[in-house]
Amino acid sequence: DKPLQYPIVRRDDTVIDDYHGVKIADPYRWLEDPDAEEVKEFVQEQVKLTESVLKACDTREKLRETITKLFDHPRYDAPSKRGNKYFYFHNTGLQAQDVLYVQDSLEGEAEVLLDPNELSEDGTVSLNSYTISASEDAKYLAYGISKSGSDWVTIKVMRIEDKIVEADTLNWVKFTSIKWTHDSKGFFYGRYPTPKEGENLDAGTETNSNLYNELYYHFMGKNQSEDILCWRDPENPKYAFGADVTDDGKYLLLYIGEGCDPVNKVYHCDMSAFSDGLEGFKGGKSLLPFTKLIDNFDARYHEIANDGTSFTFLTNKDAPKYKIVRVDLKEPSSWIDVIPESEKDVLESAYAVDGDKMIVSYLSDVKHVLQIRDLKTGSLLHQLPIDIGSVTGISAQRKDSTVFIEFTSFLTPRIIYQCNLDTGVPDLKIFREISVPGFDRTEFHVDQLFVTSKDDTKIPTFIVAKKNIKLDGSHPCLLYGYGGFNISLTPSFSVSRTVLTRHLGAVFCIANIRGGGEYGEEWHKAGSLARKQNCFDDFISVSEYLVSAGYTQPKKLCIEGGSNGGLLVGACINQRPDLFGCALARVGVMDMLRFHKFTIGHAWTSDYGCSDKKEEFGWLIKYSPLHNVRRPWEQHPEQPSQYPPTMILTADHDDRVVPLHSLKLLATMQYILCTSLEKSPQTNPIIGRIECKAGHGAGRPTQKLIDEAADRYSFMARMLGASWNE
Numbered sequence: 192d193k194p195l196q197y198p199i200v201r202r203d204d205t206v207i208d209d210y211h212g213v214k215i216a217d218p219y220r221w222l223e224d225p226d227a228e229e230v231k232e233f234v235q236e237q238v239k240l241t242e243s244v245l246k247a248c249d250t251r252e253k254l255r256e257t258i259t260k261l262f263d264h265p266r267y268d269a270p271s272k273r274g275n276k277y278f279y280f281h282n283t284g285l286q287a288q289d290v291l292y293v294q295d296s297l298e299g300e301a302e303v304l305l306d307p308n309e310l311s312e313d314g315t316v317s318l319n320s321y322t323i324s325a326s327e328d329a330k331y332l333a334y335g336i337s338k339s340g341s342d343w344v345t346i347k348v349m350r351i352e353d354k355i356v357e358a359d360t361l362n363w364v365k366f367t368s369i370k371w372t373h374d375s376k377g378f379f380y381g382r383y384p385t386p387k388e389g390e391n392l393d394a395g396t397e398t399n400s401n402l403y404n405e406l407y408y409h410f411m412g413k414n415q416s417e418d419i420l421c422w423r424d425p426e427n428p429k430y431a432f433g434a435d436v437t438d439d440g441k442y443l444l445l446y447i448g449e450g451c452d453p454v455n456k457v458y459h460c461d462m463s464a465f466s467d468g469l470e471g472f473k474g475g476k477s478l479l480p481f482t483k484l485i486d487n488f489d490a491r492y493h494e495i496a497n498d499g500t501s502f503t504f505l506t507n508k509d510a511p512k513y514k515i516v517r518v519d520l521k522e523p524s525s526w527i528d529v530i531p532e533s534e535k536d537v538l539e540s541a542y543a544v545d546g547d548k549m550i551v552s553y554l555s556d557v558k559h560v561l562q563i564r565d566l567k568t569g570s571l572l573h574q575l576p577i578d579i580g581s582v583t584g585i586s587a588q589r590k591d592s593t594v595f596i597e598f599t600s601f602l603t604p605r606i607i608y609q610c611n612l613d614t615g616v617p618d619l620k621i622f623r624e625i626s627v628p629g630f631d632r633t634e635f636h637v638d639q640l641f642v643t644s645k646d647d648t649k650i651p652t653f654i655v656a657k658k659n660i661k662l663d664g665s666h667p668c669l670l671y672g673y674g675g676f677n678i679s680l681t682p683s684f685s686v687s688r689t690v691l692t693r694h695l696g697a698v699f700c701i702a703n704i705r706g707g708g709e710y711g712e713e714w715h716k717a718g719s720l721a722r723k724q725n726c727f728d729d730f731i732s733v734s735e736y737l738v739s740a741g742y743t744q745p746k747k748l749c750i751e752g753g754s755n756g757g758l759l760v761g762a763c764i765n766q767r768p769d770l771f772g773c774a775l776a777r778v779g780v781m782d783m784l785r786f787h788k789f790t791i792g793h794a795w796t797s798d799y800g801c802s803d804k805k806e807e808f809g810w811l812i813k814y815s816p817l818h819n820v821r822r823p824w825e826q827h828p829e830q831p832s833q834y835p836p837t838m839i840l841t842a843d844h845d846d847r848v849v850p851l852h853s854l855k856l857l858a859t860m861q862y863i864l865c866t867s868l869e870k871s872p873q874t875n876p877i878i879g880r881i882e883c884k885a886g887h888g889a890g891r892p893t894q895k896l897i898d899e900a901a902d903r904y905s906f907m908a909r910m911l912g913a914s915w916n917e
C-alpha cells in the first residue's frame with residue numbers, strides 16, 4: 192500500500208543539553224507542554240493519521256464485536272468482611288465501572304452501596320480505593336474517586352446505614368491508603384501540598400513533580416484545613432508516607448519509602464498513650480511522636496500481626512526471597528525468624544487469620560502455592576490444594592476463621608474459594624465461579640518453558656495456544672513482557688487474548704524476564720540499574736526461541752508491553768528492528784534522560800538510575816528509546832530491513848507516565864525513519880494512538896478498554912497478515 196503521509200513536525204534544534212560533558216539534542220522538547228496549542232495540533236494530526244490506518248484494518252469491527260460479546264459476563268471479586276457486613280464488587284458484564292455491594296450475610300440480600308457509574312455520564316469517574324471504618328459496626332465507607340484515569344484522588348465519606356454522603360471532601364490526594372482509627376472518629380491519609388501557583392494542577396494533564404508528601408489525619412465532620420499534620424520530612428522531598436493502624440487499634444505504624452524498591456523505614460506510635468485521642472494534636476502544633484523501629488532503607492518490612500508489643504513482619508532483610516520475622520518493641524534489636532527464607536520460592540504475602548494462624552502465599556516458578564501456618568511458630572499446618580495459576584486476592588482478617596481466595600489462570604477466568612479454618616482440615620469450597628459463555632477451555636493448551644537467555648539465565652515463558660498446533664513457523668504470535676519494579680507477570684485470564692488465539696490463530700506468550708519479582712529481589716536487581724539491558728536481552732532471546740522452535744517467524748511476531756513494558760518494546764525495536772513483525776508500545780517510559788522530572792517519575796530512579804549522575808547517565812543513554820532510533824538500512828546495509836509496524840499508545844490524563852514520552856518518540860521515529868528522507872525504505876507504519884479523557888490504565892471504563900483492544904489488535908492482525916476465522 193502507498194506510503195503514509197506523515198505530518199511535518201517542527202524541530203527545535205536550539206535545545207541541546209549537556210550531560211556531564213556530553214551534548215544531547217532534544218528537538219521535540221516543546222512536545223512536553225500538554226497545554227500548548229502546537230502540541231494539541233500535533234496530537235490531532237496523529238489521531239487523524241492513525242484513524243486512516245485503523246480504518247483499513249479489516250478485523251477491527253469483528254474484534255470489537257467479539258470482545259464485547261465475550262466480555263459481557265457477570266464478574267465478582269471476593270467478599271470482604273468488615274464489622275458485621277460483607278462488601279464486594281460486581282459487574283453485570285459491560286458496566287463501565289464495577290459496583291460496590293453490601294450485604295448483612297453471605298447468603299443475605301445484597302444491595303448497591305456505591306455505584307461509580309452514577310458519578311459520570313461516560314463512566315470516566317472511577318473508584319480508586321475504599322476503606323470501611325474498622326470498629327465493631329461497619330459505620331463509614333471512605334472512598335477515593337479519580338477522574339479520567341488520573342492518579343489524583345478526591346476522598347469522600349458515606350454513612351453506610353443510610354448511604355448518605357457526608358460533606359467531608361479531601362483534595363490533593365495521591366498514592367495513599369485510607370486507615371481509620373477504631374473509634375471511627377477519623378482516618379489517616381497521604382497527600383501532596385497545595386501548590387502555590389495557579390489552580391488546575393490536579394487535572395491529571397499537568398506534569399509537575401509530586402514531591403513533599405505528607406501524612407494527615409482527618410476528623411469526620413471537619414474541613415480538610417483542620418486536618419492534623421502527622422508526619423512530613425522537608426529534608427527528603429522524595430519520601431512517601433504510608434500509615435497503618437494495628438488490629439488492636441492501639442498502634443499507628445508509619446511506613447516511609449523513597450522510590451519503588453522493596454525497602455522502607457518503620458516508625459511506630461502508641462496512640463493509647465494519648466489522653467484524648469488525636470484531639471490533642473489539633474492546630475498542627477507538633478507532629479505525632481513516633482519511635483523509630485527501622486530507620487534505614489536496607490529492606491522492606493510489612494506488618495502481619497501484633498500481640499501487644501510483639502510484632503510479626505514480612506521482610507526481605509538478608510532474605511531476597513523474603514521471610515517472616517518477629518521483634519518485641521521493648522527489645523528492638525533482637526529479631527527472630529518465624530518462617531525462614533525458602534531456598535527456591537518467593538514468600539509474597541502473609542495474612543493473620545483465625546486468631547493464631549496465618550495464610551501465606553509463595554510464588555513458585557511463577558505459580559502460587561498457598562499454605563496455612565501457625566502464627567506463633569511458623570510451622571506448616573496445611574498445604575491448600577490450588578491448581579496451577581495465580582492467587583490474585585486473599586480476603587482475610589485475624590478475627591475471622593473464614594478466608595476468601597481469588598484464583599485465576601490462562602484458562603480459568605476466576606474462581607473465588609471459601610476456606611473455613613475452624614474445621615479440622617481446611618476445605619476449599621467454590622464460593623463463586625466466573626464463567627465466560629462461549630469460552631471453551633478444552634480448545635486451548637498452556638505450556639511453561641524455560642528459555643536460555645544471552646548469559647545462560649533461564650527465562651520462564653508461558654505459551655497459550657489452540658491445541659495441537661504444528662510448529663511450522665506459520666502462527667501469528669503475541670509476546671508480552673514487563674521486566675521491572677519487582678512486578679511478576681503471573682497467569683491470568685484475558686478476554687481479548689482469548690479472541691486472538693481463537694479467531695486469529697495467534698500463539699500468546701508471556702516472558703517472565705529479569706527486573707520482575709518472579710524469583711525475588713535478586714531477579715529484580717538483575718534487571719535494574721546497570722543491568723537493565725538484561726531485560727532486553729531476555730525478551731530478544733525469548734523472541735528468537737519462538738522463531739527457532741517453530742512457533743512463529745519474525746514477520747508474524749508482535750511484541751507488546753505497557754509502561755515499563757512500553758520501554759521494553761521501544762528498546763527492543765531499536766536494538767533488533769529485524770526480529771519483529773509488529774510492536775505495540777503502551778504508555779511507555781521513552782525519554783530515559785528526563786523521566787524523573789515529571790509527576791512521580793522521580794520514584795523510578797530505584798530501577799533506572801538518574802541522568803543527573805554521570806555513571807547512571809552512561810547506563811541510560813545506551814538504551815533510552817528516544818535516543819537510540821537509527822535507520823536499520825544504514826546500520827546494516829547487507830540486510831536493508833526497516834522498523835516493524837509500530838503503534839505507540841498514550842492518553843491525555845496519564846499522569847503516571849506522562850504522554851510526552853510517547854509523543855517525543857513518535858515524532859522522532861517518524862522523522863528519522865520517514866519524513867527526513869526523499870524516498871524512505873520505511874514503509875511499515877509508525878503511528879500513535881492517543882486517547883482523550885483517559886489515563887495510565889487504572890479505572891478505564893469498559894468500552895474504552897474494548898475499543899483500545901480492538902484498535903491495537905486489528906492493527907497487529909493486519910500487519911502480521913493474520914486473517915479472521917469464525
Ligand SMILES: O=C(NCC(=O)N1CCC[C@H]1C(=O)O)OCc1ccccc1
Pocket residue numbers: 366431448449450451676753754755756780791794795847848
Ligand atoms: O510510580 C509508581 N509505581 C511505578 C510505576 O507506576 N511505573 C514504573 C515505571 C513506569 C510505571 C509503570 O511501569 O507502570 O507508583 C506510585 C508511587 C508513589 C509513591 C512512591 C512510589 C511509587
